[in-house]
Amino acid sequence: MTEVVATARRSRITPEREAELYEAVLDLLREVGYDALTMDAVAARTRSSKATLYRQWGGKAELVARAVRHNKPVKVGEIDTGSLKGDLHALTLRADDCEMEQNAALMRGLAMAMHGNPDLLKAFREHLIEPELSEFRHVLQRAVDRGEVRADNPATGFVVHMMIGAFAARTLIDEQPPTQAFLLSYIDAVVLPALGVPTT
């Protein structure tokens, strides 16, 4: 039932139009931040009616979470290189350093906004964190199936925690953006050894 309603709601706009809308939302977010972003501004920028925006997305939080999700250049689930090291490296190489720095700035702003907006946190969990976690579990399950990682290795439950630490601490402690080179060395030094995967 939910599926039918969702499809009916989404079928009103084309994928191209949807992508264009998400781009405009991200541009506005970078310009004014979440709190100052209004549905009026999104409607004006994209030449849509506010009624259409609300009908399609329900509200600002959901629209923003979906725009950020859409912005990920490659979905985790589309990566399958045949080894866990290859998969994790490919994930890191999805965005170049410039995109990564822009996205890190955007995500820092959104993390601040989530503090005071439970709606945004809920939408992020539903549209971004949960799908990514599920895709991560899929990548790990393949490694277990290949015999690369033991099914009972306790670190399998902490891969996302390790990666979030790399991003957060790189900014806070090292005062540097999380570059590809940094993330690749972190994956090889921390994530793979914790999972018992040889890195050489």
Added chain:
Amino acid sequence: MTEVVATARRSRITPEREAELYEAVLDLLREVGYDALTMDAVAARTRSSKATLYRQWGGKAELVARAVRHNKPVKVGEIDTGSLKGDLHALTLRADDCEMEQNAALMRGLAMAMHGNPDLLKAFREHLIEPELSEFRHVLQRAVDRGEVRADNPATGFVVHMMIGAFAARTLIDEQPPTQAFLLSYIDAVVLPALGVPTT
């Protein structure tokens, strides 16, 4: 020269009075948050003059960073159990779950405040992050000296990144406070294996 000036500045109040002041600052922070905290309120709550506060601490950011630092029940540098696993577990057991949840809430608020207050970020780096990092390096160096960790293990540069991830992701992903049990299992599953230290 800096040392002499600092000592002269601090010698005006007793350690007991200093501790009392820091407690009052933390209480106020929990009540109103960093942005709404004023030196007037600190002066009133602690029956000090604003002039004394400014003379002793220079400003709000430094006072808050020192109060948070003072709040750590045991300094990393005071821990020496004879094994890296023992040291890291002892670090985790410094605060009980209730204190940990209170401190996590306080730190989340301060992390938000740092976003818009470069002064606060600078004071935190100087009075909290740098000293803790240096103590962490000392704990790790002892493990290297004992032969527990190889000096060239690349994960030694990432211990703080791993730990920050545990705190941040626990709140964001798991929607749970970082309890002692969670942190101990994370240390055993992630930090020690990445450092090549057997956990059994």
